[in-house]
Amino acid sequence: MPTENRQIRLEVDELPKQWYNIIPDLPEPLPPPQDPETGPSRVEQLPNLLIRTCLGQEMSTDRWIDIPDGLRELYLQAGRPRPLFRARGLEKALGTPARMYYKSEFYSPTGSHKVNTALAQAYYAREDGYERLATETGAGQWGTALSYAASLVGLKCTVYWVRAVYRWKASRLNFMKMFGAEVHASPSDKTDCGRELYDKDQNHPGSLGIAISEGLEDAQRDPKAAYCLGSVLNHVLLHQTVIGLETQKQFEKADDYPDLVISCLGGGSNFGGFALPFVGDVLTKGKKTKFIAAQSDAAPNLQGEYRYDHADHAEITPLLKMYTLGHQTSLVPIKGDGLRYHGCSPIISLLRHLGYIDTIAYPSDEKHVFQRALMFLRTEGFLPAPESAYSIACAIDEALKCKEEGVEKVIAFNVSGHGFMDMEGYTEVLGLE
Amino acid sequence: MPTENRQIRLEVDELPKQWYNIIPDLPEPLPPPQDPETGPSRVEQLPNLLIRTCLGQEMSTDRWIDIPDGLRELYLQAGRPRPLFRARGLEKALGTPARMYYKSEFYSPTGSHKVNTALAQAYYAREDGYERLATETGAGQWGTALSYAASLVGLKCTVYWVRAVYRWKASRLNFMKMFGAEVHASPSDKTDCGRELYDKDQNHPGSLGIAISEGLEDAQRDPKAAYCLGSVLNHVLLHQTVIGLETQKQFEKADDYPDLVISCLGGGSNFGGFALPFVGDVLTKGKKTKFIAAQSDAAPNLQGEYRYDHADHAEITPLLKMYTLGHQTSLVPIKGDGLRYHGCSPIISLLRHLGYIDTIAYPSDEKHVFQRALMFLRTEGFLPAPESAYSIACAIDEALKCKEEGVEKVIAFNVSGHGFMDMEGYTEVLGLE
Numbered sequence: 001m002p003t004e005n006r007q008i009r010l011e012v013d014e015l016p017k018q019w020y021n022i023i024p025d026l027p028e029p030l031p032p033p034q035d036p037e038t039g040p041s042r043v044e045q046l047p048n049l050l051i052r053t054c055l056g057q058e059m060s061t062d063r064w065i066d067i068p069d070g071l072r073e074l075y076l077q078a079g080r081p082r083p084l085f086r087a088r089g090l091e092k093a094l095g096t097p098a099r100m101y102y103k104s105e106f107y108s109p110t111g112s113h114k115v116n117t118a119l120a121q122a123y124y125a126r127e128d129g130y131e132r133l134a135t136e137t138g139a140g141q142w143g144t145a146l147s148y149a150a151s152l153v154g155l156k157c158t159v160y161w162v163r164a165v166y167r168w169k170a171s172r173l174n175f176m177k178m179f180g181a182e183v184h185a186s187p188s189d190k191t192d193c194g195r196e197l198y199d200k201d202q203n204h205p206g207s208l209g210i211a212i213s214e215g216l217e218d219a220q221r222d223p224k225a226a227y228c229l230g231s232v233l234n235h236v237l238l239h240q241t242v243i244g245l246e247t248q249k250q251f252e253k254a255d256d257y258p259d260l261v262i263s264c265l266g267g268g269s270n271f272g273g274f275a276l277p278f279v280g281d282v283l284t285k286g287k288k289t290k291f292i293a294a295q296s297d298a299a300p301n302l303q304g305e306y307r308y309d310h311a312d313h314a315e316i317t318p319l320l321k322m323y324t325l326g327h328q329t330s331l332v333p334i335k336g337d338g339l340r341y342h343g344c345s346p347i348i349s350l351l352r353h354l355g356y357i358d359t360i361a362y363p364s365d366e367k368h369v370f371q372r373a374l375m376f377l378r379t380e381g382f383l384p385a386p387e388s389a390y391s392i393a394c395a396i397d398e399a400l401k402c403k404e405e406g407v408e409k410v411i412a413f414n415v416s417g418h419g420f421m422d423m424e425g426y427t428e429v430l431g432l433e
Numbered sequence: 434m435p436t437e438n439r440q441i442r443l444e445v446d447e448l449p450k451q452w453y454n455i456i457p458d459l460p461e462p463l464p465p466p467q468d469p470e471t472g473p474s475r476v477e478q479l480p481n482l483l484i485r486t487c488l489g490q491e492m493s494t495d496r497w498i499d500i501p502d503g504l505r506e507l508y509l510q511a512g513r514p515r516p517l518f519r520a521r522g523l524e525k526a527l528g529t530p531a532r533m534y535y536k537s538e539f540y541s542p543t544g545s546h547k548v549n550t551a552l553a554q555a556y557y558a559r560e561d562g563y564e565r566l567a568t569e570t571g572a573g574q575w576g577t578a579l580s581y582a583a584s585l586v587g588l589k590c591t592v593y594w595v596r597a598v599y600r601w602k603a604s605r606l607n608f609m610k611m612f613g614a615e616v617h618a619s620p621s622d623k624t625d626c627g628r629e630l631y632d633k634d635q636n637h638p639g640s641l642g643i644a645i646s647e648g649l650e651d652a653q654r655d656p657k658a659a660y661c662l663g664s665v666l667n668h669v670l671l672h673q674t675v676i677g678l679e680t681q682k683q684f685e686k687a688d689d690y691p692d693l694v695i696s697c698l699g700g701g702s703n704f705g706g707f708a709l710p711f712v713g714d715v716l717t718k719g720k721k722t723k724f725i726a727a728q729s730d731a732a733p734n735l736q737g738e739y740r741y742d743h744a745d746h747a748e749i750t751p752l753l754k755m756y757t758l759g760h761q762t763s764l765v766p767i768k769g770d771g772l773r774y775h776g777c778s779p780i781i782s783l784l785r786h787l788g789y790i791d792t793i794a795y796p797s798d799e800k801h802v803f804q805r806a807l808m809f810l811r812t813e814g815f816l817p818a819p820e821s822a823y824s825i826a827c828a829i830d831e832a833l834k835c836k837e838e839g840v841e842k843v844i845a846f847n848v849s850g851h852g853f854m855d856m857e858g859y860t861e862v863l864g865l866e
Contacts, residue, residue, distance in 0.1 A: 007509045077518070110814075171856035179810065421853055430611070
């Protein structure tokens with residue numbers, strides 16, 4: 001009998017001891033990174049860019065990878081394991097026969113799931129003797145998470161932040177500064193690739209691709225700095241599987257199992273971290289679970305082309321085989337800015353290509369998803385991040401289908417972050433003032 | 434052996450089933466509310482103002498009072514029980530021999546411990562057939578918590594918000610509106626007592642005392658509305674004991690016990706909720722724990738006079754025996770606005786009077802407490818509410834004394850809320866921009 005409890009929790013010692021690496025379980029080999037036809041080799045540059053252990057994890061074919069004890073301590077300090085909630089209030093309001101469960105990544109100290117890989121990367125970087133971390137950020141969640149992780153392990157941190165967002169998120173900017181991070185609006189005059197754009201237009205709005213290029217260039221030039229990426233790459237998704245692994249244990253405790261696993265998707269780390277352990281069950285245990293990635297019409301990358309493309313604007317990264325809208329395509333700003341990225345992680349892209357993952361893209365005016373978030377807030381009481389609103393909207397839409405069809409599905413969705421620092425976005429889209 | 438774990442948690446079924454009422458354990462009877470020498474009886478009005486069950490709890494001499502099952506469900510939905518953290522990062526940074534533990538009320542869905550009584554009051558109000566809740570708010574935390582609780586149980590909510598704060602906390606205002614609450618800047622033209630001040634000055638900054646008067650008058654005139662108070666009263670502290678009761682169980686699990694219990698104090702609900710179960714151990718079990726209430730120089734009410742005074746500006750409430758600065762005294766604004774109140778709850782006041790509780794008041798420029806909050810953020814990773822920064826500052830100051838004196842004390846402190854919606858305050862005081 002499935003639990004009637006509103007909250008399913010884990011003990012401290014039930015925090016996973018290993019991450020799940022799906023690569024050996026994939027039905028086809030994952031296409032490796034490649035070099036473009038012209039220019040210097042990007043693939044050969046990877047060891048100079050990525051943290052050694054992370055690069056090893058990127059290529060690993062081990063199914064289970066140990067989480068070091070020191071890092072598990074940091075996960076505990078960050079409040080993990082996080083509760084799984086049964087959405088009794090929401091179910092009742094919808095009148096759905098579906099059982100709805102959501103994972104509470106919104107309990108993150110910085111506001112999103114990004115801390116799970118930020119802590120891992122900072123931990124390994126310190127182990128390798130680096131003194132500084134360099135990165136980019138779009139919505140600001142990743143930059144905050146890395147600033148936090150750097151502060152906790154005692155490293156410096158430099159963040160290149162897409163100017164269009166940097167300008168209006170004063171709270172998040174100051175939050176990063178409180179952690180001691182150095183934050184530059186991107187394109188900046190701190191790097192060659194940034195300066196080229198900055199000199200032409202000091203108000204250049206920037207893009208995630210440009211900011212990635214700046215972070216990469218910064219780290220490339222300083223041997224004491226490591227570059228950290230917050231999504232897309234295999235090792236980032238690996239670190240995030242702690243979310244799905246906890247959720248699996250919680251479903252066991254709840255004596256239930258999801259028919260449908262839903263989360264929002266930008267680059268793929270939150271979706272992958274939540275869904276991959278369940279995809280593993282489909283691939284190796286014959287489970288029939290379905291997966292839906294909730295996206296924005298502003299960046300429906302899973303509806304793009306499946307081909308090799310760069311992960312950044314300035315073509316510093318190798319080519320990755322992925323669903324992409326093109327690495328220099330400009331994308332209209334949205335409030336759920338963490339979803340605004342041209343490409344999807346190679347692992348998720350392959351799974352999508354093989355038919356394991358469905359997708360939906362919501363209108364970029366965001367009215368529908370924010371109304372759904374409001375319904376969630378009023379019945380469950382938690383204020384989701386704008387990105388998480390997509391996950392919620394999709395879960396509610398599916399629960400309403402269950403109602404229409406009289407089907408008793410089990411729906412699991414991830415609320416990847418909180419929206420306490422995103423009230424301007426809600427206010428504007430919902431027309432509160 | 435005390436635990437080395439960074440986090441001590443409770444199972445869902447370890448959520449307390451009863452609150453602790455300290456009244457029967459007090460060394461002296463608690464002085465009852467009284468009427469002033471002139472005017473109508475306020476004491477006789479109480480049954481028309483307060484929710485029946487809450488009024489019963491206000492006067493109860495039962496040591497243990499059951500938490501109804503339906504309310505325990507709501508506590509679970511709000512994420513209770515909340516972790517107790519061992520501050521290993523902070524201890525290391527300070528180099529203190531003290532063991533420091535903090536309770537994570539910052540995991541509250543609305544941002545503070547206030548949800549614990551908001552849910553209780555909303556639950557009982559619905560049970561009594563009320564359709565609307567009316568209240569006041571100062572810093573905004575209580576108004577948000579009640580808006581949240583009303584939304585979850587399906588009641589309407591009206592909030593009178595001190596205009597001086599209302600004006601600059603747009604995020605918090607819109608958060609309340611998202612829950613469906615009606616929010617008025619106070620003094621407003623919606624009540625007689627408000628209108629009198631509003632008509633003279635439409636920009637009147639207001640005060641918590643005035644806002645309380647407006648909430649009371651509103652509820653007094655509408656039989657379908659119940660008035661709810663967020664602090665000071667006995668039943669509010671009773672509901673908040675869920676914090677300290679959880680913490681006691683967590684100390685048992687940690688195989689440790691606090692020598693020093695610290696929290697910030699405005700009206701007394703957070704301090705009381707955290708400390709009273711431990712005070713009970715002193716009164717009935719011979720424990721030697723010391724208690725410190727951290728306050729602001731802007732409102733050091735525990736250094737005021739111990740006498741009968743009104744809880745509100747317009748003298749609608751009965752007289753309460755409390756430490757007070759005078760109910761019409763004006764207090765300078767601070768960022769930790771939840772600490773800016775003229776009087777302290779009768780229970781805490783009596784304990785203070787009898788020498789059980791020490792107090793410290795920090796300078797009202799808040800530089801010291803915010804610097805301490807920054808140290809906490811950078812070592813523990815959590816962003817505290819400005820009010821909670823006082824609790825943290827006191828805990829750090831005491832841990833440093835332990836270092837000087839080479840004493841291995843156990844310090845427990847409550848981080849009553851998060852600061853995600855208070856970045857303007859931090860930015861200004863820390864001079865981040």
